[in-house]
Amino acid sequence: MLPTEQPVDPQSPDARLRTSERDVLRDALRDQSERGQTKSDIILLSVQRLLRRGAITNLSKMLGRMHPADAARVITHLSSPKEKREVFELVRGEAKRGQVLSELNGDSIQQVLADLLHSDIAWLLKDLGPDDVAYILGFLPEERGKDILALMKTEDSTEVADILKYPKDTAGGIMTTEFFSLPEDATAQEAIRRLQQATDAEMVFYIYVTDKDEHLVGVLSLRQLLTVPPATPLKNIMMRDVMSVAVDMDQEEVARQVASYNLLAIPVVEKDGKLAGIITVDDVVDVIREEATEDMLKMAGAIEEDSVSKSSSFGAAKLRLPWLFTNLVGSLLSGAILWYFRMTLQEVVAIVSFIPVIAAMGGNVGLQSSTLIIRGLATGVVELSDVRTVFFREVKVGLLMGLACGVMLTLVGWAWHQAFLGMVVGTSLVIAFLVSTSMATIMPVVLKRMGVDPAVAAGPFVTTANDITGITIYLSLATLFLDHLR
Amino acid sequence: MLPTEQPVDPQSPDARLRTSERDVLRDALRDQSERGQTKSDIILLSVQRLLRRGAITNLSKMLGRMHPADAARVITHLSSPKEKREVFELVRGEAKRGQVLSELNGDSIQQVLADLLHSDIAWLLKDLGPDDVAYILGFLPEERGKDILALMKTEDSTEVADILKYPKDTAGGIMTTEFFSLPEDATAQEAIRRLQQATDAEMVFYIYVTDKDEHLVGVLSLRQLLTVPPATPLKNIMMRDVMSVAVDMDQEEVARQVASYNLLAIPVVEKDGKLAGIITVDDVVDVIREEATEDMLKMAGAIEEDSVSKSSSFGAAKLRLPWLFTNLVGSLLSGAILWYFRMTLQEVVAIVSFIPVIAAMGGNVGLQSSTLIIRGLATGVVELSDVRTVFFREVKVGLLMGLACGVMLTLVGWAWHQAFLGMVVGTSLVIAFLVSTSMATIMPVVLKRMGVDPAVAAGPFVTTANDITGITIYLSLATLFLDHLR
Structure with a gap:
């Protein structure tokens, strides 16, 4: 998932509840005499209670005010697939439902999507980045994934297929193909105009510059564009030394590089130097967590994080x-x-x-x-x-x-x-x-x-x-x- | 350390060595018949060999082409404090030496700075962000830290002292006070002008908007500035819902929030809502790694990562x-x-x-x-x-x-x-x-x-x-x- 361009949903959801939900929350809190209950525990309990009471309207309102990541956490922690599906369906709007989906773990994705039509799933995925779509489809049977891809816009599905062809734990498998790149002869003014129009590359960290063969040749920052005369060609202001990783590099090594050089994003290049995608730091955060978990479990002779509550x-x-x-x-x-x-x-x-x-x-x-x-x-x-x-x-x-x-x-x-x-x-x-x-x-x-x-x-x-x-x-x-x- | 605005030093250092260094490198490689040697092992061996031969000019050239993080890694892995000091002194330029310093671990910082005058240390720190200065001074005796701060520009030293007053593992202790904020009445055009002049806030992720009491009231993205008429006041385009953390929040909780909401930076506010600083995602990456290491070692009954090679x-x-x-x-x-x-x-x-x-x-x-x-x-x-x-x-x-x-x-x-x-x-x-x-x-x-x-x-x-x-x-x-x- 691309980093959010703006922090949203300022307060924790429970701080902004309306009266009816507050009652439920108070009930939940009263029942929980034990100390150590976290906010997400309390939210989860409230959701379960609203579900049991069938208070669909309240539940839907509560979900409406939640950050997709929080809604995803609630869904992950519900115990039955039926409840998961119910709550997921209550999230309003395909765009937000898609975001929630991209934050779920593999088992929950399978459970939530089990009964949906291929066309409905394609509709949910339409606003997500290709890396998120690849992540979600990675948990579905291959045939089903192909059918869903076939229902999406050709441009989108090609990008997703590009990512899916690399192993999941390599640079190619975790990169996104939505990045902002321009030819080296473009001027600063053109770059700004293109930036204003770009709706796809949600968050621009660096502007990558390519030659006529789409080879990565330079990089510059957004702010640099603002500080030069409008007619300056990019090749005159770009840095020619760009750090990049190969598509087949192990994700652990990618994470190590991004972490040690304090990068926000690192470009991924094919064997011939062609720019294939970028990996953003928020995905690196996930990789670092995963790898630490994996090592800990391996040392204890247990495998897979998911095995705690899911398999x-x-x-x-x-x-x-x-x-x-x-x-x-x-x-x-x-x-x-x-x-x-x-x-x-x-x-x-x-x-x-x-x-x-x-x-x-x-x-x-x-x-x-x-x-x-x-x-x-x-x-x-x-x-x-x-x-x-x-x-x-x-x-x-x-x-x-x-x-x-x-x-x-x-x-x-x-x-x-x-x-x-x-x-x-x-x-x-x-x-x-x-x-x-x-x-x-x-x-x-x-x-x-x-x-x-x-x-x-x-x-x-x-x-x-x-x-x-x-x-x-x-x-x-x-x-x-x-x-x-x- | 703030994320680098531009990726630098593209290839790994060893790919760019001149002839004399290449000989040393080849020797090193020939000696290492064992498999599994990483590039950083080989670089480290070359540095040790050049040191032993007294090939100061070559060594200095080699360091000149290294990313500060790589130079820091080499210094950390040298075994004697004397060698560490020698190599550190060979890094040319205070700015780069300062960056190398900010990437070292506690023991190496103490060893490298042991013989330096307070004024020399103040000089090394002058271009670093206040969070990095606070990090480095945190490893020196309190008295020495105060003396060094007294030698720095008042503005800089006040910012550092602000951070040092919070415990190391809280939001306040890891935040940087170099962020970009503007009053809510400023216009988009003014914002762009201020951005062009800002040299302090090295990397701007989000533009934070404050009211007349310096309370955080909104946030907007850099790109938003480019897409509105120049005279638009910021308060008309900013998002009023800003996610923020309190100065005394535990760093682990901060990391969890930044990670789960995919943020690039999160603002830190005082109890009264006044904006105190920001925490950037690259520091969150460090926190996540540290906490995982800590947990693993605690489970094995060992404490402190540093104890492997240093204490x-x-x-x-x-x-x-x-x-x-x-x-x-x-x-x-x-x-x-x-x-x-x-x-x-x-x-x-x-x-x-x-x-x-x-x-x-x-x-x-x-x-x-x-x-x-x-x-x-x-x-x-x-x-x-x-x-x-x-x-x-x-x-x-x-x-x-x-x-x-x-x-x-x-x-x-x-x-x-x-x-x-x-x-x-x-x-x-x-x-x-x-x-x-x-x-x-x-x-x-x-x-x-x-x-x-x-x-x-x-x-x-x-x-x-x-x-x-x-x-x-x-x-x-x-x-x-x-x-x-x-």
Whole structure:
């Protein structure tokens, strides 16, 4: 979605409600004695109450005063597809309904559009930018998308098809083809006239200048136009150094560039240098949020943001099980090691009291290190060339923390069972810390070098591997010094 | 930092190097046989090599062609403060050095400015926006900051002091006071003239309109000015509904608003409605990244992004130890439970083979659920009012996954030891999954209601609590059916 040219809808919707709605809102507030309820919670509750009461007129008025993004949030959080459709239909005007649609998530889009005719959908999409249309159609079955495109204006549908041909997570897939560009021979005056007529390119950040082959050759700002004599040709005032990205660049890399160079928009060019579209900063904001969410979930062994409240429980279980199985096998290995050392355990049963500590702590220390590295690699705080420095630093931190926890454990072991067991536990912990900080630092880097997303595998692998190592070290030491432990 | 009005420095720096630098670059590339080296790694290596060779002229030329953000990245990644200072001094021109400074992180700012005179620092800061100056001074001792401010132009230093008086993580603390505003009686023509003269407000997104008391009363876009007769007063064309935030609003909430309404900038107003500053979308991008990083690290029990490569190992260990100690106590409790059930363990030693599985799996399933909820609450995908739905869904997912893993474990137990032990393990796992998904879903919500950041405590607490519960369930069941396990 293009950034809004003007901030709209000034106050939060609930501040501007009329009397009848205010009653409902007060009811909702009274019922919610718990603290921590946010405004959007309260709005959502009011909408649900109005729906239940069938107060369609009030509901429609309330929606009329909402920003499309707020209306979309309400719809997303309604629990049944039927309610979603009802509320969506109450939003007045195709233009606004289209905007609401462009702010919904995939599941809600499917639910809301399920019963609509192709021609109705085409009508809803007619005022949206091609990137928004591409986003929405991306959630519908391919056949249906094509049929809807066929019903739209040829010009619009060609632009949408241009975007749809690129993968969703590349520059080409998130760009918009509605940008403002002019030939290099145009004058400042012509540019201003064209700007006044342009209704398509809703928000103009930069004016891109192209040569006769539509190759991007320069850029200038809107304000520059106002400060030169009207007859000046653009090529005399434009900056020739334009930062741009290739259509096939990964969206994460695009986001990194826009963020680090503080750009409002970045042009996207084809392999031959032809200007294909632009990516605006507000879409970059979405990408940054998505990628952070993705990394967090991958580290926890869960996939897809949407799975929280939308996909089926079966679907979610299927997505999360592979990681759990990996972990199951890993912890069965730990179990096999315990079984292997069963004689030791049976002889000195006190040893079992420290198994959970050794197993858990190594994994936890590793998680701290790998999270730091993974997030650092994602944000550019850590570069692959820093690895040696970071590695030695993490191992040193691991050693320091291992010594602190090790001493404490030795004392606990001494007080609880006997001094020698305490020493064995403490020493094992220090070694386990050293091993797990090393592994946790190296694994993400190795994965990144291999071209695998470090977040995917670092979590489960490192944690499981560390558990196994910790237990092996502890039980080996205990067996070695068994004579002193009896 | 204000967004750049024009994209600069088009190609990546290394694409534009002269011969001598190219040699160094080729050397660097030859040495790096590993795959996965990024361009910024290679640039960093070249800079280090040029530094070591003392090739100051080449280095200076190379820096001259770099975007300030790239130069800042190189400086951040140099390991010694001495090298950082050397490279920083090689950046030519105060204006560019100032920009580089505004892109550095806190530690590098301190290191680079350590030996400089107050007057030199004031000189570096003179062309920066007040928000950047406030950012930089925020990392210096308060006294030093005041002395430097005293050396700057009064007008500039007042603006900086205005920002510094607000906490760093609020709207007031991240806003810039350089915005473009005009009285409501001004005409379109006057506005254009003022725009042509304005050198301060580097990038104009929206034109804010104020009444005689400097209260924010309207907004209009630059392009609107071009499409009306020159004599039109602004109050006739402005939108009166301006979305704004209060100076004391949390930066996370500001970011959420700018992101969800697709704004380029949002005005910040004092309690009495007086316009105090604006926050631009590029700063919002930084906030979103920071907050995501913070949440991730909190969940892993590590604090501060900077701790990866900058703070001392001792400092880092001190930051991370509290969480490890919590975990230590928690896992010692698990150990105490094992010790309590030692008779059971001694009688049927095969029971130990499944302790790691039971302990690890409950925690892992809980981590999946709590990550989904925590991230959902942070991005607005989950609202507090959704809790009931999400809770039942997560428990259902937990049950499904518990059944899948439980059946598998029963079979493993049967094959490995005996059928009845397998059934005890499988059943324990299903119960442990149910308990931990419930706890992991409820805890973040309870914490959020209590006004505590859900990310802080959910990780360690939930994981440790789940470990304890899992082991207790397993050993209780095993003791109960001990006769069948012998």
